[in-house]
Amino acid sequence: MTSKQNFMEEKFLPIASKMGAQRHLIALRDGIVMVMPLLILGAFSMIVAEFPVEAYLNFMTNTFGENWNAFEGIIMNATYGIVALVACYGVSSSLVNSYKIDGTPAGIIALAAFFTTNIIGAYQDGDATVSAWAASTFDAHLLFTALIIALISGEIYRLLVQKNFTIKLPKSVPLSVSRQFVALLPGAVIILLFVIIRGLFSVTPWGSFPEFITTVISTPLRGFGTSYAGTLVAVFTEHFLWSLGIHGSAVIIFPLFEPMWIVNLQENLSNGAQNIVTQPFYENGIWMGGSGATLPVVVYMLVFAKSKLLKQIGRIGIGPGLFNINEPITFGLPIVLNPFLMIPFIAAPIVVLTIQYVGTAVGIFPYCNLMVPWTTPFFISGFLMTKSLMGVVAQMISFTAAFLVWLPFISIWDKKNYEMERLADNQ
Structure with a gap:
C-alpha cells in the first residue's frame, strides 16, 4: 500500500x-456559486406555492384567494430568470481579481459585452411594436454564452490593464472616481470587439453569436455531459x-x-x-x-x-x-x-x-x-x-x-x- x-x-x-x-x-x-442563492430562493418559492398536499393548497386558496401563489412567477423571474447575467458578472470579476486587479469594472464590462451580442427582438403589444430582449436572454438558456463572454472579456481586460492601456488621472482625484476611468479604454476595446463579432455572426447561418454557441457548443456538450x-x-x-x-x-x-x-x-x-x-x-x-x-x-x-x-x-x-x-x-x-x-x-x-x-x-x-x-x-x-x-x-x-x-x-x-x-x- x-x-x-x-x-x-x-x-x-x-x-x-x-x-x-x-x-x-x-x-x-466562483461565478456559478454566485448563482446558487438565487436558485435556492426560486426553488423555495416553488415549494411554498406548489407543496404537494391537497389540504394545504385548499387552505391557502380559501384563505388568500385563487391567485394566492402568483408570487411564484415573480420570484422565479427574479431568480432563475437572471442566472446568466449573475454568472457573467461573477466569472469575469473573479478571473480579473485572480490577477490582483480590481474585477468589479471587468464584471460590468462583461455584462455590457453580453448584451452587445444579443439581438433585440420586435414584439407586438396590442397595436404597437415593442423592441425588447427576450426573457430567455437572461436565464440559463444562454448560460454557456455568458460564461464564454465573461472569460474572453476578463482576459482582454486584465491584459490591457497590465499593459497600462488605461486613462490615468491625477492623484488628487478620489480613488473611487479614478478607478472607473481605468476601465474606460479596456471597456471600449471589449465592446467594440463584440460589436464586430455580432456583425460577423449576423451574416452566418446561425444569425447571432449566442445562437452559434448554443448550436455548436452548448447543446452537443450538454448532450454528452x-x-x-x-x-x-x-x-x-x-x-x-x-x-x-x-x-x-x-x-x-x-x-x-x-x-x-x-x-x-x-x-x-x-x-x-x-x-x-x-x-x-x-x-x-x-x-x-x-x-x-x-x-x-x-x-x-x-x-x-x-x-x-x-x-x-x-x-x-x-x-x-x-x-x-x-x-x-x-x-x-x-x-x-x-x-x-x-x-x-x-x-x-x-x-x-x-x-x-x-x-x-x-x-x-x-x-x-x-x-x-x-x-x-x-x-x-x-x-x-x-x-x-x-x-x-x-x-x-x-x-x-x-x-x-x-x-x-x-x-x-x-x-x-x-x-x-x-x-x-x-x-
Missing part, C-alpha cells in the same frame, strides 16, 4: 494540484481527485458540469423537458453524506465498529455527515491517498448514480426539479427536490446499495485497526 501511495503522490498529485489552482476553472466555479456516460465521467473524476486530496468538486463539478445541470433544470421547469441529470439530482442524490456516498460508512462506524479509531471517527463524523460534509471521514479514516478505501469511495457513488439514473429513466423515481441546498440532510432532500415520497424511496434504495458496496472494505479496515490497537495495548 505504501508503494501505491508513493506512486500516486509522485505521478497524479502534481497534475491534480495544477488543475485545482487553474484560475479559469476557479473563476467559473448530462447523459449517463457523461455523468459517470464526472463521478469518477471528482472522486478520483478527492482520493488524492484535491477538492474534486471544486475542480470538476462546479466549473464544468454544474452549468450544464443548471440548464437542464431550467429546461425542466420552463418547458416541461425531461432531463434526468440536474443539479439537485447530483448534489442531493449522489452526494450522500458528502462525496463518496460516505453516510453509510458513518452509520457502520457508529453501530458496528470495534476499533476505537473508527468509533471515534464515527462520533465526530455523524454531525457533519448528516449535512453532507465528510472531511472528518475522508481525512480521518483516512480515504485520501489510501488505495484500499479509494475503491469503495469511487465505486459507491457510481452505483448510486446508476440506480438513480435507471430508476428515473424507467419512470420509477421522479425527476429532481427543485433546488435545495446541498447541505440539506439526506432523505429530507429526497422529498424536497421531487415533491414526492418516491424521492425518499430512491434515496433509501441508494443508501442500502452504497452501504453494501462499502461494507466489505470498511469491515476489513475496522478489523485491521482493531488488531493494531490490541497489539499496542499488549505492549
Whole structure:
C-alpha cells in the first residue's frame, strides 16, 4: 500500500494540484456559486406555492384567494430568470481579481459585452411594436454564452490593464472616481470587439453569436455531459481527485458540469423537458453524506465498529455527515491517498448514480426539479427536490446499495485497526 501511495503522490498529485489552482476553472466555479442563492430562493418559492398536499393548497386558496401563489412567477423571474447575467458578472470579476486587479469594472464590462451580442427582438403589444430582449436572454438558456463572454472579456481586460492601456488621472482625484476611468479604454476595446463579432455572426447561418454557441457548443456538450456516460465521467473524476486530496468538486463539478445541470433544470421547469441529470439530482442524490456516498460508512462506524479509531471517527463524523460534509471521514479514516478505501469511495457513488439514473429513466423515481441546498440532510432532500415520497424511496434504495458496496472494505479496515490497537495495548 505504501508503494501505491508513493506512486500516486509522485505521478497524479502534481497534475491534480495544477488543475485545482487553474484560475479559469476557479473563476467559473466562483461565478456559478454566485448563482446558487438565487436558485435556492426560486426553488423555495416553488415549494411554498406548489407543496404537494391537497389540504394545504385548499387552505391557502380559501384563505388568500385563487391567485394566492402568483408570487411564484415573480420570484422565479427574479431568480432563475437572471442566472446568466449573475454568472457573467461573477466569472469575469473573479478571473480579473485572480490577477490582483480590481474585477468589479471587468464584471460590468462583461455584462455590457453580453448584451452587445444579443439581438433585440420586435414584439407586438396590442397595436404597437415593442423592441425588447427576450426573457430567455437572461436565464440559463444562454448560460454557456455568458460564461464564454465573461472569460474572453476578463482576459482582454486584465491584459490591457497590465499593459497600462488605461486613462490615468491625477492623484488628487478620489480613488473611487479614478478607478472607473481605468476601465474606460479596456471597456471600449471589449465592446467594440463584440460589436464586430455580432456583425460577423449576423451574416452566418446561425444569425447571432449566442445562437452559434448554443448550436455548436452548448447543446452537443450538454448532450454528452448530462447523459449517463457523461455523468459517470464526472463521478469518477471528482472522486478520483478527492482520493488524492484535491477538492474534486471544486475542480470538476462546479466549473464544468454544474452549468450544464443548471440548464437542464431550467429546461425542466420552463418547458416541461425531461432531463434526468440536474443539479439537485447530483448534489442531493449522489452526494450522500458528502462525496463518496460516505453516510453509510458513518452509520457502520457508529453501530458496528470495534476499533476505537473508527468509533471515534464515527462520533465526530455523524454531525457533519448528516449535512453532507465528510472531511472528518475522508481525512480521518483516512480515504485520501489510501488505495484500499479509494475503491469503495469511487465505486459507491457510481452505483448510486446508476440506480438513480435507471430508476428515473424507467419512470420509477421522479425527476429532481427543485433546488435545495446541498447541505440539506439526506432523505429530507429526497422529498424536497421531487415533491414526492418516491424521492425518499430512491434515496433509501441508494443508501442500502452504497452501504453494501462499502461494507466489505470498511469491515476489513475496522478489523485491521482493531488488531493494531490490541497489539499496542499488549505492549
